[in-house]
Amino acid sequence: MIIENAPSAVDVRASLLAGKSSAEDAARAAIERIQALEPALHAWESFDPELALAHARGVDRRLAGGEAPGLLSGVPLAVKDIFDTADLPTGHGSPLYRGHRPAADARAVRLAREAGAVVMGKTVTTEFAYFTPGPTVNPWRAGHTPGGSSSGSAAAVASGMVPLAFGSQTAGSLIRPASYCGVFALKPTHGAFSLEGVKPFAPSLDTLGWLARSADDLELMRCALRRQPFEPLPRPAPASLRLAACRTHEWPAIDAGGAAAWEDGLARMADAGMRVPLLALPEALSGLMQAQKTVMAYEAARSLSREFEANRAQLSEALRTLLSTGHEVTEAAYSQAQALAQSGRQQVAQLMHGLDALVVPAAPGEAPAGLAATGDPVFSRVWTLLGWPCVNVPGLLGPTGLPVGLQLVGHPGRERDLLVAAAGLHAVLTL
Secondary structure (H helix, E strand, O other): OOOOOOOOHHHHHHHHHOOOOOHHHHHHHHHHHHHHHHHHHOOEEEEOHHHHHHHHHHHHHHHHOOOOOOOOOOOEEEEEOOEOOOOOOOOOOOHHHOOOOOOOOOHHHHHHHHOOOEEEEEEOOOHHHOOOOOOOOEOOEOOEOOOOOOHHHHHHHHHOOOOEEEEEEOOOOOHHHHHHHOOEEEEOOOOOOOOOOEOOOOOOOOEEEEEEOOHHHHHHHHHHHHOOOOOOOOOOOHHHOOEEEEOOOOHHHOOHHHHHHHHHHHHHHHHOOOOOOEEOOOHHHOOHHHHHHHHHHHHHHHHOHHHHHHHHHHOOHHHHHHHHHHHHOOHHHHHHHHHHHHHHHHHHHHHOOOOOEEEEEOOOOOOOEEOOOOOOOOOOHHHHHHOOOEEEEEEEEOOOOOEEEEEEEOOOOOHHHHHHHHHHHHHHHOO
């Protein structure tokens, strides 16, 4: 269920600028891919081909009228269904909001459209971007989860339906599905990109992000949202990358296939002439994962208090349990968790001095079988709590042939540098 020759966002834009194709051509091609694969993948919550074509023709008209092309001109884009869209329903993965029509686009969607992107539709999310999954399957193997909560976005990109998709992360909702589906994903520094118009869950953790099949496509979106010029990422010599590997305190959660892929990745780096020392997080930070759970429960209980009080019976059992737990978290416990997070930021910054990035696991292993759950975000919780930028780098396979990613953790505010490292690492992993 993967279209191997689907174009990248950079390729779509280059073709349009060269006059070889139009935004409408790109939209029609994406529609054909979606219609061919969607009956099996179930990646889309709402998909309106005629609306997408109308938007694409609008892009073409503006360009024909002399408007300067944007960085995303003609690029088909998927939007996770917790992002407001004025012309498509936004249901947040919950029956409470089925058919809900926001008055305006989320800021990220608006900026992407201003840059010329053509929104193809809304992708499936877990309930309120938490754990209860929708119907989306993994494009690599239909009986396996694509991960969550950005389930539909990961599947849509991995299958080749679209080159770019918006997602978000509160625990592991970008990195984990990217690992399971074999694509790149960027979780930027917390707060670096606006979440205006995106359903909040745990505001001190919620982070806008996006998925693609190349690091350059991730950079293209970053530049579009920043309204900065785009320059392709340089490909550094492997030996020039300053990386260190860190198994983290959560290493016992790795499975045998994940551990084998991790060792395979380190071996490929060594074969490429890279020196990647092993580092350990200070023992004083062993409680960071639990601190993330505390913060998430506390903030979610307050963000979703209206839904919990008025429509409790229509929420999943997993979400009701989390919100009940969150109401029991004391102010003191929440403050203690946030204090540990701040200490963690300071200690990890010292640990990373002189490094481009840390290499850490992205997920416990291959995507688990079954669709009743979306896998464990264990290897992303700490970095989401700290707010550090992260990228999933695909290129490895587990023992049954499903993808297993490596996660790069970079310095706050230095997303381009992190993407350069990701592009360099990907080249090594795919030699």
